[in-house]
Amino acid sequence: MSKTRRRGKQRKRSVKPLLFLPPHKKRILNLIFKRTHLIWILLLLLVAGALYWYIFKDFPSPSRLASTDVAQTTKIFDRQGELLFDIYIDKNRTVVPLSNIPKVVQEATIAIEDKEFYKHIGINPVGGMLRALREILFRQQLQGGSTITQQLVKTVLLTPERTLKRKIKEVILALLVEARYSKEQILELYLNHVPYGGTAWGIEAAAERYFGIHVKDLTLAQASLLAGLPQAPTFYSPFGARPELAKTRQHAVLTRMAEDGYITQEQADEASAQELIYRQPTTDIKAPHFVMYVKEQLVEKYGEKLVEQGGLRVTTTLDLPLQEFAQATVSTEVAKLAKLNVTNGAAMVTRAPTGEILTMVGSIDYFASASGTFNVTTALRQPGSAIKPINYALGLDSKIVTPATVFNDQPTCFASTPSVYCPKNYDGKFHGPVQLRFALGNSYNIPAVKMLKLNSPEKMVASASAFGITSLTDPSRYGLSLTLGGGEIPMAQMVTAFGVFANGGIQKNLVSILKVEDAQGKILDEYKNPNLNTDQPSSLLISGERVISAETAFLISHILLDQNARSAAFGSSFLPIAGHPAVSVKTGTTDDLRDNWTIGFTHMDAVVASWVGNNDNSPMNPYLTSGITGAAPIWNKIMSHYLKDKKEAWPKQPEGITGLQVCPISGLLPQEDNACGPRYEYFIKGTEPKERENLKQSVTIDNTTQKIAKPDQTDNVSTVERLIIKDAFGPYCIDCPHDGDPAQMIK
Numbered sequence: 001m002s003k004t005r006r007r008g009k010q011r012k013r014s015v016k017p018l019l020f021l022p023p024h025k026k027r028i029l030n031l032i033f034k035r036t037h038l039i040w041i042l043l044l045l046l047v048a049g050a051l052y053w054y055i056f057k058d059f060p061s062p063s064r065l066a067s068t069d070v071a072q073t074t075k076i077f078d079r080q081g082e083l084l085f086d087i088y089i090d091k092n093r094t095v096v097p098l099s100n101i102p103k104v105v106q107e108a109t110i111a112i113e114d115k116e117f118y119k120h121i122g123i124n125p126v127g128g129m130l131r132a133l134r135e136i137l138f139r140q141q142l143q144g145g146s147t148i149t150q151q152l153v154k155t156v157l158l159t160p161e162r163t164l165k166r167k168i169k170e171v172i173l174a175l176l177v178e179a180r181y182s183k184e185q186i187l188e189l190y191l192n193h194v195p196y197g198g199t200a201w202g203i204e205a206a207a208e209r210y211f212g213i214h215v216k217d218l219t220l221a222q223a224s225l226l227a228g229l230p231q232a233p234t235f236y237s238p239f240g241a242r243p244e245l246a247k248t249r250q251h252a253v254l255t256r257m258a259e260d261g262y263i264t265q266e267q268a269d270e271a272s273a274q275e276l277i278y279r280q281p282t283t284d285i286k287a288p289h290f291v292m293y294v295k296e297q298l299v300e301k302y303g304e305k306l307v308e309q310g311g312l313r314v315t316t317t318l319d320l321p322l323q324e325f326a327q328a329t330v331s332t333e334v335a336k337l338a339k340l341n342v343t344n345g346a347a348m349v350t351r352a353p354t355g356e357i358l359t360m361v362g363s364i365d366y367f368a369s370a371s372g373t374f375n376v377t378t379a380l381r382q383p384g385s386a387i388k389p390i391n392y393a394l395g396l397d398s399k400i401v402t403p404a405t406v407f408n409d410q411p412t413c414f415a416s417t418p419s420v421y422c423p424k425n426y427d428g429k430f431h432g433p434v435q436l437r438f439a440l441g442n443s444y445n446i447p448a449v450k451m452l453k454l455n456s457p458e459k460m461v462a463s464a465s466a467f468g469i470t471s472l473t474d475p476s477r478y479g480l481s482l483t484l485g486g487g488e489i490p491m492a493q494m495v496t497a498f499g500v501f502a503n504g505g506i507q508k509n510l511v512s513i514l515k516v517e518d519a520q521g522k523i524l525d526e527y528k529n530p531n532l533n534t535d536q537p538s539s540l541l542i543s544g545e546r547v548i549s550a551e552t553a554f555l556i557s558h559i560l561l562d563q564n565a566r567s568a569a570f571g572s573s574f575l576p577i578a579g580h581p582a583v584s585v586k587t588g589t590t591d592d593l594r595d596n597w598t599i600g601f602t603h604m605d606a607v608v609a610s611w612v613g614n615n616d617n618s619p620m621n622p623y624l625t626s627g628i629t630g631a632a633p634i635w636n637k638i639m640s641h642y643l644k645d646k647k648e649a650w651p652k653q654p655e656g657i658t659g660l661q662v663c664p665i666s667g668l669l670p671q672e673d674n675a676c677g678p679r680y681e682y683f684i685k686g687t688e689p690k691e692r693e694n695l696k697q698s699v700t701i702d703n704t705t706q707k708i709a710k711p712d713q714t715d716n717v718s719t720v721e722r723l724i725i726k727d728a729f730g731p732y733c734i735d736c737p738h739d740g741d742p743a744q745m746i747k
Contacts, residue, residue, distance in 0.1 A: 072088075072309060072310060072311025072519050073086050073087065073088040073311060074086070074087040074088070074298075074307055074308070074309075074310060074311060074312040074313075074314065075087075075312070075313050075314065076291055076294060076295070076314045076316060077313070077314065077315050077316065078286075078287075078315075078316055078318040078319065078320040078323075079315065079316065079317055079318060079319060079356075079514065080319075080320070081315070082286075082320045083286075084285065084286045084287055084290075084291050084316070084318065084320070085284075085285045085286065085288075085291045085295075086284075087198075087295065087307060087308060088199065088308070088309075095192045095202065095204075096191070096192060096202070096203065096204045096215055097188065098184055098185075098187060098188040098191070100215070100216055101188075101191055101203060101215055101216075102215070102216060102218055102223065104218070104219075104220050104223045104262075105191070105203060105215065105218060105223045105226070105227065106187060106191075107257060107260075107262040107263075108220075108223050108224045108226075108227035108253050108257055108262075109148070109187075109190070109191065109227045109230075110148070110187075111227075111253065111256040111257045111259075111260050111262060112227055112228055112231075112252065112253045112256050112257075113147075113148050113151065113227075113230070113231070114147045114148040114149075114151075115256070115260055116147075117147065117148050117183065117187070118183055120147060121175065121178050122147060122149040122150070122171075122174035122175045122177060122178035123147060123149075123150065123171055123174050123175065124147050146170075147174065148186065148187065148190050149174045149177055149178055149186055149190075150170050150171070150174045151190065151194065151230070152177070152186060152189055152190045152193060152194070153170055153173040153174050153177060154166075154170055155193055155194050155195070155304075155305060156189075156193050157173060158170060158173070191203045192204075194230040195230065195233045195304050195305070195308060196209070196210075196226060196229045196230060196233055197209070197229055197233035197234060197236075197237040197239070197240070198233075198237070198239070200233075201308075203215050203226065206226050206229065207222070207226065208279075209279070210222075210225070210226065210238065210278055210279060211276075211277075211278065211279055212279035219271075219274075220254075220263065220267065220271045221250070221271040221272075221274040221276060222276065224250050224253040224254050224257065224271060225238070225246060225247075225249070225250040225253075225276060227253050228246070228249035228250055228252065228253045229246075229249070231249075232299075233299075233304055234292075234295055234296045234299040234304065234307075235296060235299075236249045237292075238276075238278055238373065239278075239292070239373050240292050240295075240296060240373070241289070241292040241293045241295075241296050241362075241375050241378055242375065242378060242379070243373045243374055243375075244374065244379075250272065251272050254268040254271055254272050255268060280367055285366075286320060286323075286324075287318055287320065287323045287327075287359075287360065288362075288366040288367075288373075289360055289361065289362030289363065289366060289373075289375045289377065290316070290318055290323070290357070290359075290360040290362075290512070292373075292375070293360060293375065293378065293512060294314065294316055294512050294513060295307065297512060297513065298312070298314065298513075298516070301525075302516075302524075310518065310519060311518070311519030312516055312517065312518060312519070312524075313516070313517040313521075314513060314515070314516050314517075315513070315514045315515040315516075316512055316513055316514060317351075317356035317357050317358065317511055317512055317513070317514055318357065318358065318359065318360070318512075319349075319358040319359065322349060322358055322359050322641070322642065323358070323359040323360070323361070325638070325641050326347045326349065326359045326361050326638050327359075327361050329347070329634055329637045329638055329641075330345040330346065330347050330361050330364055330610070330634055331345075331364045331365060333345065333612075333633050333634045333637075334364050334612060335364075337612060337620075337630060339621075340620055340621035340623055340624060340630070341614070341618065341619070341620050341621050342596075342612050342613065342614065342620050342621075342624075342630065343364075343614050343615070344363050344364055344371075344374075344376065344612070344613060344614060344615055345361075345363070345364055345376075345610070345611060345612045345613075345631070345634060346361055346362055346363060346375075346376035346377050346491060346610070346611045346612075347359065347361040347377075347608070347609065347610045347611070347634055347635075347638055348360055348361070348377050348491055348492065348495050348608070348609045349606055349607070349608050349609075349638065349642065350495050350496075350499060350510060350606070350607045351605065351606060351607075352498075352499035352502035352503050352508065352601060352604065352605060352606065352607050353502075353503060353508065353529075353531040353537035353538075353539075353541075353542050353604055353605075354508065354511065354529045354531050354532055354537070355496075355499070355508035355509050355510050355511040356510075356511050356512075356514075356532075357510055357511065357512045358606070359638075360375075360377050361377070362374065362375035362376055362377050362378070363375070363376060363615075371615045374615050376491060376611055376613075376615075377490065377491040377492050378490050378491070378492055379490060379491075380471060380488035380489065380490055381488060381489070381490070381491070381595045381611065381613070382485045382486065382487070382488055382489075382590045382594065382595050383485045383489050383494055383588050383590075383595070383597055384484065384485035384587075384588030384589045384590040384591075384595060384596075384597060385443045385445070385448070385484060385485060385586070385587065385588040385589065386485065386494060386586050386587065386588025386597045386598075386599050387482070387483065387484075387485055387487075387489070387494075387588070388440060388443065388448050388483055388484075388586065388588075389440065389498075389501065389556050389560065389586055390460070390463070390464060390467055390469075390497060391448060391451050391452050391455060391460055391482075391483040392436060392440050392448075392451055392556065392559075393501075393548050393552050393553075393556050394455045394459060394460060394463055394548075395436075395451050395454060395455055396436075396548075396552045396555055396556070396684070397548045397549055397552040398455075399684065399686070399687050400454055400455075401436055401451065401454070402436065402667070402681075402683050402684070402687045402688075402689070403435065403436050403437040403555055403559060403681055403682060403683070404435050404436065404437070404662045404667030404668075404681045404683070404689065405435065405436045405667060405727075406433050406434070406435055406436075406665075406666060406667050406725060406726075406727050407433075407434055407435075407436065407439050407444075407446070407447030407450050407451070407727050408432065408433055408434075408725070408726075408727045408729070408730070408732040409425070409430050409431040409432060409433070409434045409439070409444050409446045409447055410430050410432065410446070410732060410738075410741060410744060411430060411741050411742065411743040411744065412446050412449070412450070412729075412743055412744045412745075412746060413743040413744070413745050413746070414449065414453065414480055414745075414746050414747075415745060415746065415747045421449075421479060421480055421481065422743055423445045423446055423449050423480075423481075423484065424445065424446075425444050425445045425446060426443070426445065426589070427569070430446070430738075430741075431444060431568075432732065432734065432738075433665055433666070433725045433727070433732055433734070434447055435664075435667045436451075436559075437559050437562065437565050437681070438565050438568070439451075440556075440559050440560070440565070441559055441560070441562055441564075441565025441566035441569075442565070442566055442568050442569035442570070443566075443569060443586070443587065444569075445484055448483045448484065449480050449481075449483055449484070450727070450728070450729060450746075451483065452480050452482060452483040453480060453729075453746065454728060456475075457475035457476075457478060457479060457480065457482050458475045460472075460475075460482055460483070461473070461474075461475045461478075461482070463547075464497070466507065466545060466547045467496070467497035467500050467507060467547055468493055468496030468497050468499075468500070468507050468509065469489055469493045469494070469496070469497050470493065471487070471488055471489050471490060471493060472487045472489065484591065485588055485590050485595075491609050491611060492510060494597075494599060494609060495510070495599070495607050495609050496508070496509065496510055498586075498599050498600075498601050498607050498609070499601070499607050500547050500548065500553065501553050501556050501557050501560075501584065501601060502557070502584075502601040502602065502603060502604060502605065502606075502607055503539065503542055503544070503553070503604065504539045504542075504550045504553045504554070504603075504604070504652075504654075505546050505547055505548045505549055505550050505552065505553040506539070506542045506544045506545065506546050506547065507544050507545050507546075507547045508542065508544045509544075511527055513525070513527065514526070514527050514532075515527070529541075529543075536604075537604045537605070538604075539604060539652075549654075549656070549684070550654040550656070551654050551656040551657050551684045551685075552684070553651075554651050554652070554653060554654055554657055554682070555657075555682060555684070556584075557584045557601075557603065557651040558584075558651055558682060559584075560584035560585055560586055560600075561581065561582055561583060561584040561585070561651075563575075563576055563581070570587075573632065574598075574629075574632035574633045574635070574636040575587070575598075575600075575632060575636070577636065577639055577640050577643060578640065579643075580602075580639075580640075580643050580648060581648075582602065582603065582648050582649060582650040582651070583600055583601070583602055583639060583643075584600055584601055584602075584651075585598065585599070585600030585601075585635070586598075586599055586600070587631070587632060589624060589630075592619055593619040593620045593621070593622060593624060594613055594614070594617050594618070594619055594620070595611065595613045596611065596612050596613060596620065596624050596629075596630040596631045597609065597610070597611050597631050598610050598631040598632045598634070598635035598636075599635075600635060600639060602643065602646075602649050603649045603650060603651045603652065604649060605646070605649055606639070606642050606643075608635055608638050608639045608642065609635070610631040610632075610634040610635040610638065611631055612624075612630040612631045612634070653682075656684055656685050657682055657683070657684060657685070658682070658683055658684075658685050658688065659680055659681060659682045659683065660680070660681065660683070660688060661674075661678035661679065661680055661681075662678055662679065662680075662681045662689060663676035663677075663678055663693040664676065664677060664678070664679050665693075665695070665725060665734075666693045666695065666725055667681070667689060668689050668691050668692060668693040669689050669690070669691065669692045669693065670692065670693060671692055671693065676693055695723040695724060695725060695734065696721050696722070696723060696724075697721065697722065697723075697724040698719055698720070698721055699719070699720065699721075699722050699724055699731070699733065700713070700717050700718070700719055701717065701718055701719070701720050701722070701736075702716060702717060703716045703717060703718055704716060705737065706736060706737055707733065707736045707737060707741075708722075708731060708733050708736065722734070722735055722736060723735045729744070729746050730744060
């Protein structure tokens, strides 16, 4: 018999016992089988119960789309409980049938929100859900993937919480809604229920709020702007904290409409270029730029619906009396500058130890014109020389320079940037050897560029983020011009950076909200800080990232309050505060005269910033170049008002600071006879000069020009004694002729 046949018989014999089990064994197997079924049934019931409790408990009915909830007003207060603004929705919602809503509104909405609206069943597994799943798996963020149906469900039936549970409910409800309502009904419900910002819930209210017309009269340009709002009404609102984003969003809508064939590219371009005239809001509101700034933060954390309808009570950091004084000051001073082509101004006051925003004046008048809503304090502007203290602080902190380090302020070109860079000083002059204290105090440009050359733009960009400046990202974009304000930075971030000096080297993020309570009085969020409401904050109680040493912060603060250090350039100006000599301050004006700044601070207390310019970036009159007009009077008046009843607060000298006499030209130690007429200077311990001054040195001179010979020159030269001083980039002959000196080339 073959092996194959034997294996077959053996296999049959092994099966036979299973088919003919004794009765008692069959009973055992049946019992096990029945119990297993029972276990599975119990498990299924358990899973079903858990699923019901997790998903379907309090599950809303799609029929609720036809009803409205009772809304409560959210109130925003200043720090003393003074009402700033009521956020509420219009109870008399005007519902418009889809037949009365122009096709252009419907098409714009579908193009930007849900291009597959007429094809899907409430969810979009390919275009939307997979993208949302990717965000969940790889970024742990629940966002994206919402169809118009899902957005309708989320707005009317669910809370704004970003959880997996809510997302599952959203998907199930979207499927049920699609089964219950037609596409036309869903689109009609969406256009009548979603928020468009402020009191505008529904497209009819939006048309009235923003343009003062009915929805049936909307143009393509107007419809495309409104269609872009529901995704983030507060963020994209033309009346919000950043109104320029409304235009950006409108352009995105028009681009989508053209791509989907609803309009031609020519129509899109024409609508995008059209200037929109908004109906100015008439709501009773105080500190509007600040209120919109706060509202944007609330919406980001709690969602549009809760903020608009939830009856929240929000206590902010704003000091309303100080805000009103600052607003009046900005408006009055800018009016005086009309002949200098200055049309707008801004100001901000913060409390450095806590990060509290006390005032935020975003423009001269929020209601004055279409551009009044533009918030300069959060907009990107070039700070000019106001950024120089950060550059010098990096050099001091890394101990490559001291306040007595010499920089030769002479014609200089730098070849390390994409093109040869030859900076000039604002006064058009060169000042020879200048020590760091006076280079920063007088805001000379060439020493500042040399300082950045020693630090590197890469280090400054990386370090700026630690100071709270996040808008600078690519060092190659700015090059060495970064130290002269070549990068764009919002005022709010500049104020944060100067707060580092005021706080002795510690960075505090800005805070605008002290407490948020729900309609029942339950505290949802509260900012707690041991330095709140204290007249004398303690540096020991400041929690935050240490950016620079306390010694470096002291040196920068001391230089910026030193009237003698800035007297050559600023002399009699608005920078000193009468009766308060311990105020540190820096000005900044861009080379193209588009931005004029003044920023100053007091130790462990206030940071005050002011700005003047034009929203459209048009240049101002060259008279403002010095930096002591324009923004400086605004700054002086606000800082003086803030300090009128306060005690003087001098920067405290850290233990790691020492002082000694140095020569006024070289910054070196004087000879025993003190013939150089030394002055007193502060140093971080271990960085004090060790060498005594000896300016007379033997050098090779060109006999024709009587200037220092070129390194490779051998003809027509002689060796003589001259007064020579060196910086990190080469020698400077003090007693040589300097008329028409060629620029020194630094690689």
